[in-house]
Amino acid sequence: MSGTATLAANLPVVSTGRIGVVLRPVLWLLLALVVVEAVVVVFGIRTYYLPRPSVIASTIMATPGAYLAGLWRTFLETALGFVAGSMFGVVMAVVFHRWQTLRELFFPLFIVSQTIPVIAFGAVVVLWFGNTLFAKAVISFYISFLPVTVNTMLGFSAVDPRQVQLMRSFGASDAQILRRLYLPAALPQLFVALKLASSLALVGAIVGEWFGDTTGLGVLLLQAMYNENVAGIWATIVVSACLGMGLYGAVSYAERRIVFWGGEQ
């Protein structure tokens, strides 16, 4: 009896965990949509302020190609910036971890770089790289690497020094200790940052598009705003939200697969 109880306790945690990650937000979203639809109808809110979800849906369905193209473009910019930013973030964490002097010299600069508003920075990037996909990716990159660096360093500092000593007593080199101990040990912290960075990278890409482009969710947002196409604005918001959730979900899924041991040290 107790055997089946432990089995029952073990299995559903894994299965509902995976399906739940995808299903639960979707269910909540549907529920929220129904509530919003009802509220708009019951209180007679004008479309100018808040269109009904069904109106938003039909706006998307009217020109699905434009939204899909925008989604794809923004996704590419975000993904490129996010991946590059994450890799750069981890590399910088390793560099700062290995060389204390570099950390003292440059880490403050990292923090300062983040106090420059991305809007101010965006104009420069577009001047440098033109109205390209790459320019948007650069903005995404800029906005997403710092949390990765900070959290990876946090993960490194949480490594038990006795663990390092043990590896040294086996004659391990610094590179071996980094690969077999520090990097895996920092993974739980790293994923916290990656989830944050995925959302930030999307913001970077959308804001980047405002500086000039022809496709992308940011462009759709601006066009709809200039045309006072409220349903269009909301439609873009919905598509952006889907993209954001998709990215976050993908990172969470990877986290569950990779950091299977949890935060246990």
Place this chain on the structure above:
Amino acid sequence: MTLVDRDFQGAAGDAGTKDLASVQDTAGAERPLIELRQVSKTFGTVKALQDLEVSIRPGELVTVVGPSGCGKSTLFNILAGLEEPDPGNILRLKGVSSAASDLLGKVSFMPQRDLLLPWRNVIDNAILALEIEGMPRAEARKLAMDMLPEFGLAGFEAQYPNQLSGGMRQRVALMRTFLFKRDLMLLDEPFGALDALTRTMMQRWLLDVWQKHKRTVLFITHDVDEAIFLGDRVLVMTARPGRIKLEQVVELPRPRKANIVTSLEFISLKKTLLEAIEEESMKSFQVAGH
């Protein structure tokens, strides 16, 4: 010197009951495997060790007991090559003068905590040291798989540390230490965190494994029973600054049965050792009281 000589004969005599190869081994190795003379270690204003003298012969199991904070762990860190003693020391490995850092990678070291990596399963934790040495993973895993039954871990190779009990985790850590084949094994209170019953089981099991593998072991503990039950010799350390206060040869016959702890010989040894430790504990207590 006479103490050491007498003691050496005792060990050789003991070995008579073992197989012939080990007798020759012990007899051939007149010089100690590792020898420390006048070893001191100062941390800032604290003197952890002062003029410590230890020598361990091949195949011996030497246990170290002492009051808490007597510098046992400092001694271990020096022997593991993790810390350099103060200048003016003599440290010989197989008769060759060495710096402590030369010992890095030459001694298999097991710290108090199992320090298993949570993202590695039992097998991959056990082969960590072999992997660092550059042995291909497949080969190392095969070697470890063959050792699993002996460590009571057969069938657990794919489990992760958070699925194991404390005793099993400790056995995985010991297996990792055994697989890292070095002349000297350092075990720092490996059973300290286990409950009393598991601990006695582990002690008996360790003796079995040690006798089979013929390894030289230095074993730190705060448990006098454990020190006598396991050791060929028990070293009692003084309160800080740590020195060897007493070197007690344990001539209990091997293999040792569990009930040996109630024998008269065992009890008289325990009495001598407890008195020595008590004296030192009182000293460190008084120092702390000031």
